[in-house]
Amino acid sequence: MTKKQKKVLWRIIATAVLVAVVKLFSIGGVAGTVLYLAAYLIIGYDILRKAFRGIIKGQVFDENFLMAVATVGAIALAVYEKSGDYLEAVAVMLFYQIGELFQSYAVGKSRRSITALMDIRPDYANIEQDGKLVQVDPDDVAVGSIIVVQPGEKIPLDGVVTEGSSTLNTAALTGESLPRDAAVGDEVISGCVNMTGVLKIRTTKAFGESTVSKILELVENSSSHKSRSENFISKFARIYTPAVCIGALVLAVLPPVVRLVMGLSGDWGTWVYRALTFLVISCPCALVISIPLSFFAGLGGASRAGVLVKGSNYLETLSKTRVVVFDKTGTLTQGVFDVTGVHHNTMPQKKVLEYAALAECASSHPISKSLQRAYGGEIDRHRVTDVQEISGNGITAKVDGTDVAVGNSKLMDRLGIAWHDCHSVGTIIHLAIDGQYAGHIVISDVVKPHAKEAIAALKRAGVEKTVMLTGDIRRVADHVAEELGVDEVHSELLPADKVAQVERLLSNADGKLAFVGDGINDAPVLSRADIGIAMGAMGSDAAIEAADVVLMDDDPLKIAKAIRISRKCLRIVYENIVFALGIKGLCLVLGAMGIANMWAAIFADVGVMVIAVLNAIRALQVKNL
Structure with missing residues (x-):
C-alpha cells in the first residue's frame, strides 16, 4: 500500500x-x-x-x-x-x-x-579492463564490445556468446519458467538472467536498440x-x-x-x-x-504471459480476429535452414557449395547462413565483386572473376538458363557458372514444435481461417501447410505479392485479420493488416516496430492465448x-x-x-x- x-x-x-x-x-x-x-x-x-x-x-x-x-x-x-x-x-x-x-x-x-517488466532493465554492464571487471553504464557500451555476465546477473545488451556456456532465465521476457541453454555462437537477448556459468558476449546492438529497451518503450507507451x-x-x-x-x-x-x-x-x-x-x-x-x-488489467495479464500489446485499441481489435495469416519462415518454421542435399553436374560438390557460399556472403538471409555453414571454409569477401541482389529471385556476382548466379528457378528463367527439376521437399537453390547450369542445393527448414498445436488452438479460439504466405516453392509450401493443417496457402510470393494477398483477404474477411511475421520484408504487411503480430525474440527490429502485438518467445501457440486474453x-x-x-x-x-x-x-x-x-x-x- x-x-x-x-x-x-x-x-x-x-x-x-x-x-x-x-x-x-x-x-x-x-x-x-x-x-x-x-x-x-x-x-x-x-x-x-x-x-x-x-x-x-x-x-x-x-x-x-x-x-x-x-x-x-x-x-x-x-x-x-x-x-x-x-x-x-x-x-x-x-x-x-x-x-x-x-x-x-x-x-x-x-x-x-x-x-514488473521494468525489473528487466539492467543497471550495469561488466567490461574487462586490465584483468579486472569494471561496471559501466549499458548506454556507454559500443557495438562489438565484449561484456562479461556472471551468474545471477541480467544480460544488459543483445549479443553473441563468444566464450562459456550457461542456462538463461527468460521468465521476465516470455512468461515461461523453463530455462534456456546458451553456448558459444548462440544469440542472446538483453533482459534474461544468467543462472549458472560465466558468459562472454560480443554485443550486436547499442543499448537504445536492444530488446530490453524496445520492450520498456512498448510498455511505457501502451496506455x-x-x-x-x-x-x-x-x-x-x-x-x-x-x-x-x-x-x-x-x-x-x-x-x-x-x-x-x-x-x-x-x-x-x-x-x-x-x-x-x-x-x-x-x-x-x-x-x-x-x-x-x-x-x-488485460494488458498486464498479456505482458505476464509474454505477449506485449501496444495499446488497448489493439487488444480490442485482436478480440475480433477471424482470419490469421502467417508468413511461413520464422513463424511456423524455425527459420533455421540446413543443407540436406547437393546435386551437381560435373563440378565437385565442395566447389558447388564454395561458389554458392561466396556469392551469398554479403546477404544476411538465413539461406545464405546455411550455405556458408555447409561450405565450412573461410569466406574471403575480396574474391567476390559485382554483387547484385534481385528481390524474390536470388543473387548474381563475380567470384574470382567468374560469373555466378545463385537463386530459385525464377532467377534461372530470368537469365535464360535451363534448370533441372527436383522432387525433394525443401528450398531448392539453383547454381549457374558462366551462364551454364552447375547444379542445385536442397535446403530444408524445420517446423516449430508447437506450430501444429498453434493452428489447432486458433481454431478452438474461434478463428475461422488460417492462411500461410511464403516465397518458397509450391511443393514445400503445400507440404508444410498439409502437415500443420493450414486452411489456405500461397507460395512463390515476392514481398509485394504478400501485401496484395493480404489486401485480397481483407476485402473478403468477415471480421478482423491478423498477420504474423518476423522478417524485415514483413513490415509492410504487418502495417497493412488489421492487427500485426511480430515474433519478438528473434524477429527483426522493423517487424517489431511495425507490429501491434509482439510475442516475446517466438512461440506461435501464444497467438491463440493472446486472442483468448483479449476476448x-x-x-x-x-x-x-x-x-x-x-x-x-x-x-x-x-x-x-x-x-x-x-x-x-x-x-x-x-x-x-x-x-x-x-x-x-x-x-x-x-x-x-
Whole structure:
C-alpha cells in the first residue's frame, strides 16, 4: 500500500470511529453536529477541494462535483428540517472514499503486473579492463564490445556468446519458467538472467536498440493508445454527467412547483432529498474507473504471459480476429535452414557449395547462413565483386572473376538458363557458372514444435481461417501447410505479392485479420493488416516496430492465448457496462419515485463500482487461458 493509500485508510478509520461514537453514545445537539461535521470534513475535504478547483477551471461536471453537491445538499436539508442527522452525508463520502481506495489498490495491482517488466532493465554492464571487471553504464557500451555476465546477473545488451556456456532465465521476457541453454555462437537477448556459468558476449546492438529497451518503450507507451470502448466512455461521461445534474435540478424544482400550482403543499424537502439521491446514484465512477482498469488489467495479464500489446485499441481489435495469416519462415518454421542435399553436374560438390557460399556472403538471409555453414571454409569477401541482389529471385556476382548466379528457378528463367527439376521437399537453390547450369542445393527448414498445436488452438479460439504466405516453392509450401493443417496457402510470393494477398483477404474477411511475421520484408504487411503480430525474440527490429502485438518467445501457440486474453478482457468490459448502466438506471427510476433512499444510492454508486472493479481485475488472471 502506498503512502497516499495509507493516509486515506487512516481518514476512513477516523471517520468511522467518530460516527460510531455518535451513534453508540447517542450524542445529539450541538456536540453531535460538531462530531458529524468533523467526520465529514476529515473524509471529504479533498473531494470538496477538487470540486471547487473544477468549478474555477470550468471543468464542473465530474464525480467530485456530484459528491460535493449531493453531500452538502444533504447537510443543508438536515439543517432545514432541523433533524440534526447528518449520517447520510457522512456515509456517502465515507463509502465513496472506501470505493476510491479499493479502486486505487486494484489499479496499482494491475500497474505492478506491467511495471514488473521494468525489473528487466539492467543497471550495469561488466567490461574487462586490465584483468579486472569494471561496471559501466549499458548506454556507454559500443557495438562489438565484449561484456562479461556472471551468474545471477541480467544480460544488459543483445549479443553473441563468444566464450562459456550457461542456462538463461527468460521468465521476465516470455512468461515461461523453463530455462534456456546458451553456448558459444548462440544469440542472446538483453533482459534474461544468467543462472549458472560465466558468459562472454560480443554485443550486436547499442543499448537504445536492444530488446530490453524496445520492450520498456512498448510498455511505457501502451496506455496512450485508447480503445473505442474507452473513448466512448470518456465522451459518454462528458455528456452524461451534465445531463443527470440537469435532471436532478428538474426533479428538485419541477414537482414542487407543479404541486404549488395545483394548490397543494410544495413538499420541497422530499423532492430535494430525491434529487440528491438521484445525484449520488448517477455518479459514473463504475464506468469511468472500471472500463480503463479492465483494459489495463488485460494488458498486464498479456505482458505476464509474454505477449506485449501496444495499446488497448489493439487488444480490442485482436478480440475480433477471424482470419490469421502467417508468413511461413520464422513463424511456423524455425527459420533455421540446413543443407540436406547437393546435386551437381560435373563440378565437385565442395566447389558447388564454395561458389554458392561466396556469392551469398554479403546477404544476411538465413539461406545464405546455411550455405556458408555447409561450405565450412573461410569466406574471403575480396574474391567476390559485382554483387547484385534481385528481390524474390536470388543473387548474381563475380567470384574470382567468374560469373555466378545463385537463386530459385525464377532467377534461372530470368537469365535464360535451363534448370533441372527436383522432387525433394525443401528450398531448392539453383547454381549457374558462366551462364551454364552447375547444379542445385536442397535446403530444408524445420517446423516449430508447437506450430501444429498453434493452428489447432486458433481454431478452438474461434478463428475461422488460417492462411500461410511464403516465397518458397509450391511443393514445400503445400507440404508444410498439409502437415500443420493450414486452411489456405500461397507460395512463390515476392514481398509485394504478400501485401496484395493480404489486401485480397481483407476485402473478403468477415471480421478482423491478423498477420504474423518476423522478417524485415514483413513490415509492410504487418502495417497493412488489421492487427500485426511480430515474433519478438528473434524477429527483426522493423517487424517489431511495425507490429501491434509482439510475442516475446517466438512461440506461435501464444497467438491463440493472446486472442483468448483479449476476448476475456472485452467480455469483462461489456459485463461492467451492462451491469453498471442497468443497476444505475433501475436505481435512478426508483430514486425519482422516492422508493430508493440515500443508502440505496450509496450501493448504486460505491457498491456497483467495487463489484465492477473486482470484475475488472479478473483480466489479470490469464495463466489457464
